[in-house]
Amino acid sequence: MTPIALKVIRPVISVGSRYAPQVTARLAFELFCRTPPRRPAGPKARQVHAQGRQRLDAAKTMPFRVGKARVMAYLFAGQHREASKRFLVVHGWGSSAAYISSLAAGLASTGAEVVVLDLPGHGHSSGRHLNIRMAVEAIVEAERRFGPFDGAVGHSFGGASLVLAAGGIMPDAGQFNPGRMAVIGAPSRIEWLFDGFSDFVGLSESMRRNLVRHAETVAGAALSEFDGVPIAQRLCKPLLVVHAEDDKEVDPEHARRYTAVPSARVHWANGYGHRRIISAPEVIGVVATFLTDVQGEDSRNSAT
Numbered sequence: 001m002t003p004i005a006l007k008v009i010r011p012v013i014s015v016g017s018r019y020a021p022q023v024t025a026r027l028a029f030e031l032f033c034r035t036p037p038r039r040p041a042g043p044k045a046r047q048v049h050a051q052g053r054q055r056l057d058a059a060k061t062m063p064f065r066v067g068k069a070r071v072m073a074y075l076f077a078g079q080h081r082e083a084s085k086r087f088l089v090v091h092g093w094g095s096s097a098a099y100i101s102s103l104a105a106g107l108a109s110t111g112a113e114v115v116v117l118d119l120p121g122h123g124h125s126s127g128r129h130l131n132i133r134m135a136v137e138a139i140v141e142a143e144r145r146f147g148p149f150d151g152a153v154g155h156s157f158g159g160a161s162l163v164l165a166a167g168g169i170m171p172d173a174g175q176f177n178p179g180r181m182a183v184i185g186a187p188s189r190i191e192w193l194f195d196g197f198s199d200f201v202g203l204s205e206s207m208r209r210n211l212v213r214h215a216e217t218v219a220g221a222a223l224s225e226f227d228g229v230p231i232a233q234r235l236c237k238p239l240l241v242v243h244a245e246d247d248k249e250v251d252p253e254h255a256r257r258y259t260a261v262p263s264a265r266v267h268w269a270n271g272y273g274h275r276r277i278i279s280a281p282e283v284i285g286v287v288a289t290f291l292t293d294v295q296g297e298d299s300r301n302s303a304t
Helices: 003-019 020-031 043-056 102-107 132-148 157-167 190-201 205-219 230-237 251-261 281-291 294-303
Strands: 064-066 069-076 086-090 114-118 151-153 180-184 239-243 264-268
Touching: 003 020, 003 043, 003 205, 003 281, 020 190, 020 205, 043 102, 064 114, 064 132, 069 102, 069 132, 069 151, 086 102, 102 114, 102 151, 102 281, 114 132, 132 157, 132 205, 151 157, 151 281, 157 230, 180 281, 190 205, 239 251, 239 281, 251 264
Parallel strands: 086 114, 086 151, 151 180, 180 239, 239 264
Antiparallel strands: 064 069, 069 114
C-alpha cells in the first residue's frame, strides 16, 4: 500500500469504526487480503523472475479452478522414466512459482515429479486477493487432482498454509495428506500478522477484534487454531523446519517453537535472510535429502 493510499484509508477506517464497525471490519479484511502487484520491483527481482520464468517454460502448465479462482500449476517431470516420488511446492505471500522454481527444479533433479502452484492472486493465477482458507483450498484441490504427494514444501505463507491444510482445521475445506513436509521461513502462528496490519493501517483494539472475528468467520475456524505446533504434534509426520536467524520478515522464534514437536527437525540456514533462502543450494540440498529419505521411511515401516 502506497503512502498516499494509506493517508486516505486511515481516516476512512477511523470514521467507519465508530459508525459502521462491521462494514469497516470487512473493508479492513479486504485490504488485509489484497495481494501485492505482480510486476517485479527492481532490477534484481526482475532478473530472478526472468530466470524463474525460463525454468517454468520447461514445465507443463496444468491450470485448475478452486471456487471462483483459476489456479495455475506447473509440473516438472522427473528425469527418470518413472518418477519414484511426487512433491508439491508452494510459494509465499507476494511471490510466485517463478521465484521458487529453483527449489522445484532442484527437487525434480532427484528424479521426482514436482508440482508448483501459483496461489490465487499471484503469478499466472487469477484474482487480487488471497486468504489462508483460499490457500488451503488450493492445496487440497491440487492433491485431489495431481496427488497423492510423498512430500510438500512451502515458503513463508505457503509453508504455514501447508501445515494448516494438513491439520484439516477448516470445515468443508478438506485436508491435505502428504507423506512429509518441509517449511522454509514460515510462521508457526499468524496472530502477529493481524497485529502488524492493525498497527500499519491504524486500527483501534476494538476494530482489530472485529477484523479477527470476520477473518475467523471466513476461515470457519478460530484464530487460536491457526497454530502449526499443536497441529504438527497431532499429525506426527516427519517435518523439516528451515529458517535463518537473520530473517527480518518472519521472526526465528516461529521456527524455535517447533522444537517442541518430536517429529520435527529444525535446520538453521543463516545468512540467507527471508527470500534468498529458497534458492540457496544448501537449502535445496537439505530439503531434497529430507523429502527423498527412503531409508527413514523404511526404518519407520519396519518399526511398525
